[in-house]
Amino acid sequence: MRGRVIIGRMTIARNADIVILTGAGISKESGLSTFRDADGIWSTVRIEDVATPEAFARDPDRVHDFYNERRAGLQDPKIKPNAAHEALARLEAEWGGDVLLVTQNIDNLHARAGSRNLVHMHGEMLKGRCESCGFVCDWVETMDRQSQCPHCEVDGHMRVHVVWFGEMPFEMDRIYEALNKCGLFISIGTSGNVYPASGFVSQVRMHGTGRTVELNLEPSEGIVLFDEARHGPATRIVPDFVNELIG
Numbered sequence: 001m002r003g004r005v006i007i008g009r010m011t012i013a014r015n016a017d018i019v020i021l022t023g024a025g026i027s028k029e030s031g032l033s034t035f036r037d038a039d040g041i042w043s044t045v046r047i048e049d050v051a052t053p054e055a056f057a058r059d060p061d062r063v064h065d066f067y068n069e070r071r072a073g074l075q076d077p078k079i080k081p082n083a084a085h086e087a088l089a090r091l092e093a094e095w096g097g098d099v100l101l102v103t104q105n106i107d108n109l110h111a112r113a114g115s116r117n118l119v120h121m122h123g124e125m126l127k128g129r130c131e132s133c134g135f136v137c138d139w140v141e142t143m144d145r146q147s148q149c150p151h152c153e154v155d156g157h158m159r160v161h162v163v164w165f166g167e168m169p170f171e172m173d174r175i176y177e178a179l180n181k182c183g184l185f186i187s188i189g190t191s192g193n194v195y196p197a198s199g200f201v202s203q204v205r206m207h208g209t210g211r212t213v214e215l216n217l218e219p220s221e222g223i224v225l226f227d228e229a230r231h232g233p234a235t236r237i238v239p240d241f242v243n244e245l246i247g
Contacts, residue, residue: 020091
């Protein structure tokens, strides 16, 4: 069908806008630990101790140490974008419509793979933010309570630029605007139990204009809301799906 692509039971216009949501499952095959798996990070440390504004106010040294360890791990030379990251960058480059990639991940693997139209809704591990002036900057070294803001030069107000529990994710207006007009929504490597990202598929269905696809290792909690689902390792099913879309 000229100008359209048929995938399973779906027909997608080749100039349709696409919104992609990714979670920890897409980066796990690059060697990064997930947070919510049975053996994930939250099984070894309490959220309340390292990932809330209250934790940072109570014990900034512990919070800094936790994220310094994560930051160092992300910069290990063995941690690289995988075939799933690369396939999504290819989709953005070759698709006929706009492709917005929204990630819950705080790593930099999508950007390293070549994705450019990218929203880090939960922030970025390799950035810091000054709580005094709001300045956001790249930050690859360790951070502590003496760290100085490179903009306002105030000591002791730097924190990792990630969204902690109890804080609002970034760029939600932009995300919802894209969801409301997309022709295809793809959810990749996410369990579907973390709000507000878990509600994105319902947002698309509510407006009735977009088709919805889940690409995941196993069925998510919201599997019944998707028009199409493929399950298996991200490094296999994501490139296969992208190849079907763009040929």
